Amino acid sequence: MADFLHQTYNIFSSFATYPFQLLPHCFPPTFKHFAVQIIPYGFLGSICYILDVIFLAIQHRILRALVDNMAHGVIAFVSWCVVSEVLTRKDLADGVLSAFIACALDVDHFIAARSFNLQNALHLKNRPFLHSTTIVFILVPILQVWIAQNVSSLRSLPYVFAVSVISHHLRDGHRRGLWFWPFGSTPPLPYWVYITCTLVTPYFVKEIKRSIAKFNVISISRPTGTLMDV
Numbered sequence: 001m002a003d004f005l006h007q008t009y010n011i012f013s014s015f016a017t018y019p020f021q022l023l024p025h026c027f028p029p030t031f032k033h034f035a036v037q038i039i040p041y042g043f044l045g046s047i048c049y050i051l052d053v054i055f056l057a058i059q060h061r062i063l064r065a066l067v068d069n070m071a072h073g074v075i076a077f078v079s080w081c082v083v084s085e086v087l088t089r090k091d092l093a094d095g096v097l098s099a100f101i102a103c104a105l106d107v108d109h110f111i112a113a114r115s116f117n118l119q120n121a122l123h124l125k126n127r128p129f130l131h132s133t134t135i136v137f138i139l140v141p142i143l144q145v146w147i148a149q150n151v152s153s154l155r156s157l158p159y160v161f162a163v164s165v166i167s168h169h170l171r172d173g174h175r176r177g178l179w180f181w182p183f184g185s186t187p188p189l190p191y192w193v194y195i196t197c198t199l200v201t202p203y204f205v206k207e208i209k210r211s212i213a214k215f216n217v218i219s220i221s222r223p224t225g226t227l228m229d230v
């Protein structure tokens with residue numbers, strides 16, 4: 001599946017850059033390289049816009065809530081695909097995990113309402129706790145230090161968590177603003193700010209992930225006495 005997605009990604013990129021290959025004298029190689037790099041972000045932005053169009057067209061309350069939640073998952077999945085470029089099956093699994101986390105965040109509406117009733121969950125006096133963007137600054141370092149550095153299969157977890165939570169909060173932020181507990185909330189984000197930040201997030205996560213991967217990390221809890229964990 002990962003191979004299929006990666007091949008699809010390559011075919012899509014090749015197809016999109018075909019006009020530039022036909023006109024090599026008009027477009028220098030650096031421009032072609034830039035186009036290949038930028039296409040996944042254009043795809044992500046298109047997905048955001050299309051999902052918003054679908055969401056706004058739906059009138060049914062429950063269906064609207066379901067589509068809204070599904071949109072969080074799809075955007076988080078595509079964002080992770082942009083970060084990882086889907087080079088391995090693990091990248092694909094992490095993409096599914098990212099989608100799951102993004103969808104699962106909304107469970108705090110029901111916890112805060114102490115009810116499974118959608119009407120109660122959607123009409124809370126205060127925003128529920130998992131919708132505070134502050135959790136990114138608290139939990140990502142904890143996940144990095146206590147889990148990612150000690151469990152090799154969960155090495156990407158802090159980045160997956162950051163992508164899923166930030167993409168969810170940005171999408172909600174277009175309607176309600178970003179909430180930075182205990183400091184307060186921003187006004188609702190203009191649509192262009194929401195889209196721009198959603199595209200910039202995977203770019204920065206990708207760059208940070210790349211930079212950290214270059215360093216050897218000292219393991220703090222290896223019983224074998226091995227000091228360096230590459």
Ligand SMILES: [Zn+2]
Pocket residue numbers: 105106131168172
């Ligand atoms: Zn939400």
